[in-house]
Amino acid sequence: MTIVQAINNALDIKLAEDKNIVIYGEDTGFEGGVFRVTEGLQKKYGADRVFDSPLAESAIVGTGLGMALSGLRPVVELQFDGFTYPAFDQIISHVSRMHNRTRGKYKVPMVIRFPYGGGINALEHHSESPEAFYAHIPGIKVVIPSTPHDAKGLMISAIESDDPIIFMEPKRIYRAIKQEVADDKFSIPIGKAKVLAEGTDVTVVAFGAMIRECQKALVMAKEAGISVELIDLRTIYPIDKETITRSVEKTGRIVIVAEAPTGFSVGAELIAIANEEAFLHLEAPPKRVMGFDTIVPLARGEHFFMQTPEKIFYEIERTVKF
Amino acid sequence: MIFKDFDPKEDKIFRIIDNEGVVINNELMPDIDDETVVKAYKAMLYARTADEMAVSYQRQGRMYTYPPNIGQEAISVAAGMIIREKDWLVPAFRELGAWLAKGVSLKEIFLYYMGNEEGSNFKNANHMLPFSVPIGTHLLHAAGIGYSINYHKKDEVVFTFTGDGGTSEGDFAEALNFAAVWKAPVIFTVQNNQYAISVPVRNQTKSINLAIKSYAYGIPGIKADGNDFFAMCAAYKQAAGYAKAGNGPVLIEAFTYRKGAHTTSDDPSKYRSKDEEIEGEKTDPLKRMKKFIDNKGIWKEDEEKLLEEFRIEIDQQFSEAENFTPYRLEDVFQYTYVDLPDDLKKQKSEYEQFLKWKESRK
Numbered sequence: 001m002t003i004v005q006a007i008n009n010a011l012d013i014k015l016a017e018d019k020n021i022v023i024y025g026e027d028t029g030f031e032g033g034v035f036r037v038t039e040g041l042q043k044k045y046g047a048d049r050v051f052d053s054p055l056a057e058s059a060i061v062g063t064g065l066g067m068a069l070s071g072l073r074p075v076v077e078l079q080f081d082g083f084t085y086p087a088f089d090q091i092i093s094h095v096s097r098m099h100n101r102t103r104g105k106y107k108v109p110m111v112i113r114f115p116y117g118g119g120i121n122a123l124e125h126h127s128e129s130p131e132a133f134y135a136h137i138p139g140i141k142v143v144i145p146s147t148p149h150d151a152k153g154l155m156i157s158a159i160e161s162d163d164p165i166i167f168m169e170p171k172r173i174y175r176a177i178k179q180e181v182a183d184d185k186f187s188i189p190i191g192k193a194k195v196l197a198e199g200t201d202v203t204v205v206a207f208g209a210m211i212r213e214c215q216k217a218l219v220m221a222k223e224a225g226i227s228v229e230l231i232d233l234r235t236i237y238p239i240d241k242e243t244i245t246r247s248v249e250k251t252g253r254i255v256i257v258a259e260a261p262t263g264f265s266v267g268a269e270l271i272a273i274a275n276e277e278a279f280l281h282l283e284a285p286p287k288r289v290m291g292f293d294t295i296v297p298l299a300r301g302e303h304f305f306m307q308t309p310e311k312i313f314y315e316i317e318r319t320v321k322f
Numbered sequence: 323m324i325f326k327d328f329d330p331k332e333d334k335i336f337r338i339i340d341n342e343g344v345v346i347n348n349e350l351m352p353d354i355d356d357e358t359v360v361k362a363y364k365a366m367l368y369a370r371t372a373d374e375m376a377v378s379y380q381r382q383g384r385m386y387t388y389p390p391n392i393g394q395e396a397i398s399v400a401a402g403m404i405i406r407e408k409d410w411l412v413p414a415f416r417e418l419g420a421w422l423a424k425g426v427s428l429k430e431i432f433l434y435y436m437g438n439e440e441g442s443n444f445k446n447a448n449h450m451l452p453f454s455v456p457i458g459t460h461l462l463h464a465a466g467i468g469y470s471i472n473y474h475k476k477d478e479v480v481f482t483f484t485g486d487g488g489t490s491e492g493d494f495a496e497a498l499n500f501a502a503v504w505k506a507p508v509i510f511t512v513q514n515n516q517y518a519i520s521v522p523v524r525n526q527t528k529s530i531n532l533a534i535k536s537y538a539y540g541i542p543g544i545k546a547d548g549n550d551f552f553a554m555c556a557a558y559k560q561a562a563g564y565a566k567a568g569n570g571p572v573l574i575e576a577f578t579y580r581k582g583a584h585t586t587s588d589d590p591s592k593y594r595s596k597d598e599e600i601e602g603e604k605t606d607p608l609k610r611m612k613k614f615i616d617n618k619g620i621w622k623e624d625e626e627k628l629l630e631e632f633r634i635e636i637d638q639q640f641s642e643a644e645n646f647t648p649y650r651l652e653d654v655f656q657y658t659y660v661d662l663p664d665d666l667k668k669q670k671s672e673y674e675q676f677l678k679w680k681e682s683r684k
Contacts, residue, residue: 056500070470102442105444238665
């Protein structure tokens with residue numbers, strides 16, 4: 001399965017299992033979304049459960065909240081990372097707060113999913129990584145898978161969560177990775193990172209489409225005799241401090257790889273964790289291998305902005321040799 | 323249907339009694355018995371008394387910022403008459419009569435304005451959402467609930483409210499549009515009290531009225547006299563019937579006048595004239611209703627005595643709110659998530675350490 005198929009499969013399983021799940025967004029119903037993640041689901045479950053809404057992101061999320069308060073479990077799709085901002089008000093002002101505001105009387109079992117990230121030669125507003133905005137909101141959990149297997153297991157958990165989940169899908173690798181994924185239902189817990197490769201010299205933390213770039217950099221590192229511990233964050237918030245801390249205590253070095261601009265980012269949070277939790281173990285300054293604090297360039301300039309295996313290896317080596 | 327007879331394009335206003343409480347539109351007078359009329363008047367009087375006392379508590383420094391309903395009581399008391407236990411109320415914040423009809427207590431309302439979220443728990447109010455501070459944003463929740471009602475084939479209606487300023491928000495347009503496309507059973511009320519804090523409605527829109535905005539979404543709309551309890555009742559009855567029959571949403575512009583300030587932090591004398599306020603006084607919904615009742619000779623009580631009973635009862639609720647359990651550290655944390663992350667548990671325990679240290683210094 002690809003990530004697209006794995007998410008489709010997870011949605012399919014949950015739709016079959018729970019009649020209160022509805023899925024909607026722009027082009028999400030009949031066409032199955034611009035990336036076809038929901039393809040075939042309307043035909044199978046009907047147009048009252050999987051449908052096209054009018055084109056308004058604030059309303060897609062705001063009405064989803066209304067549904068979540070009245071017995072449904074909506075999984076709404078926003079078409080692109082750069083189109084999520086009209087919905088930002090609903091997410092930060094209401095979706096994240098209704099449980100707290102009503103002292104637990106109302107829960108918000110809702111998933112807001114959207115493709116994110118660059119590297120696909122797209123128009124402006126189609127290549128952004130806004131995970132830090134959403135992870136900064138109290139009351140929201142943010143999940144980003146990097147493989148088909150994880151995409152399925154995390155999506156099942158996201159739908160079953162009684163807390164609202166932002167589910168960001170790395171569009172660059174939507175179809176680039178194929179993997180055997182079990183047909184049956186399984187879930188992966190939210191809030192748990194995964195150690196993809198054990199190592200002793202440096203901890204590399206990444207998520208989403210950057211995992212694959214890191215794995216390529218790891219091959220180069222291995223040739224250079226550097227032992228890298230690679231951690232896939234999988235959940236941005238609640239961030240898995242324990243796994244990060246344990247690894248940094250062992251390696252004494254941390255390199256963070258992500259697509260978003262560097263400043264005030266998930267990278268900044270991870271460095272704070274390394275400092276707060278493993279200060280005395282650090283042997284080199286933490287390093288963020290992330291985007292410039294600029295607007296993501298359009299396709300012709302994007303290669304400067306995106307992290308490549310070579311760039312990642314370069315920074316790993318510098319950190320280890322510090 | 324009155325929505326057809328009072329086409330917003332012609333800028334007509336739907337009215338049943340005039341400022342002297344005289345019925346000017348007998349044909350459309352809703353069928354309400356005398357006892358209910360008296361009950362509605364009492365509900366309006368109760369709401370006004372509660373507001374006046376709330377403003378006074380705020381002035382005494384016993385409560386924080388409060389937005390009174392004074393002058394707009396007929397709208398939400400009428401809604402409160404029509405709304406059922408199973409219907410949803412998705413409020414803005416100036417619908418006290420409807421809140422009380424849903425089962426919210428004044429104690430809870432006071433508690434909220436004392437700065438305690440516990441006041442939005444609404445222990446005895448079914449299908450009732452809390453106060454929505456960002457203007458117009460909650461209208462989308464009403465549309466979503468409407469979708470749920472249709473999906474589950476339930477016999478429920480959503481009542482939601484905003485002000486004249488709220489109609490300028492994008493979410494207003496999106497909510498009406500989504501509700502219309504989904505045929506969601508939602509009654510949108512715009513309480514046009516003619517001011518968004520200090521900004522008069524003429525600076526909000528070039529539309530001849532606010533009900534006409536219904537045209538853009540292909541739904542019925544009506545401009546009703548919001549200070550006329552009977553007109554509001556008739557409008558709500560028709561709207562609820564229309565929504566329940568599966569026809570979708572309606573838009574009601576309830577034309578009214580905010581006699582008081584926007585909130586206790588506002589001073590309307592800065593932006594409107596005394597003359598205008600005197601003019602506004604003439605349409606006061608309570609006075610009109612009382613004149614109607616007196617004309618009919620159905621008032622049997624001593625109003626002063628009744629007001630005194632209200633004041634004692636309201637003060638009792640206020641004192642219960644004042645004596646509510648003090649805010650605890652865990653109240654800050656415990657409802658942020660259903661499944662609380664360890665991070666938050668740690669932040670709480672670190673703060674407890676600080677409190678311990680602080681205690682040890684005494």
